[in-house]
Amino acid sequence: DQQVKQNSPSLSVQEGRISILNCDYTNSMFDYFLWYKKYPAEGPTFLISISSIKDKNEDGRFTVFLNKSAKHLSLHIVPSQPGDSAVYFCAASRDNYGQNFVFGPGTRLSVLP
Amino acid sequence: SAVISQKPSRDICQRGTSLTIQCQVDSQVTMMFWYRQQPGQSLTLIATANQGSEATYESGFVIDKFPISRPNLTFSTLTVSNMSPEDSSIYLCSVERPGVSYEQYFGPGTRLTVT
Secondary structure, three states: OOOEEOOOOEEEEEOOOOEEEEEEEOOOOOOEEEEEEEOOOOOOEEEEEEEOOOOEEEEOOEEEEEEOOOOEEEEEEOOOOHHHOEEEEEEEEOOOOOOOEEEOOOEEEEEEO | OOOEEEEOOEEEEOOOOOEEEEEEEOOOOOEEEEEEEOOOOOEEEEEEEEOOOOOEEOOOOOOOOOOEEEEEOOEEEEEEOOOOHHHOEEEEEEEEEOOEEEEEEEOOOEEEEEO
16 A cells, blocks of 8 residues: 555656656555655755645755645755756654655656756 | 765675674764665665664564674764675765754665665
């Protein structure tokens, strides 16, 4: 039973355009959400997070939106750059300490020059 | 940020054997985490390792299969015992970002192939 879903295994976007990566979750007890980026042969690196008390968090070119009623979050990257090409994992925290993350399967983003 | 290294970076092992993966952090950390990423799957938490105490395993993972050591605040090992092809995965260790428990730094991973 996948608690965190990323239904698009891959996404291709033209450089300069917006990339939108989606994530859905089933457990209403999740209270903190994160996005990680992973390049080949490297470990995931933290990108951006959002608490369940917010519906938007922005950091430079990256914005995460949270829709609690729909149990849906999305990551927007604008403008997209070729260096953004990576696998993006959505993760949700399932306890008060935020240490036990449940990860989605990932979406491979390709930004085409 | 914490710098995390793992050894080996990759290995090919025969079924029935065991492999010990090492994780070294460049700073002292309280908690270290071990994850597995099976082919085409998401990252799954195996266990949480505190220094000086038994590791806490997630549902579906047991100490006999994945024994963990945590001898000090900068080092941990994960052993994959009696391996089968289903254990072929990338194994990653991670640590909390100091003061920010919701964020973690990950090692580069160990790619294990069991034949």
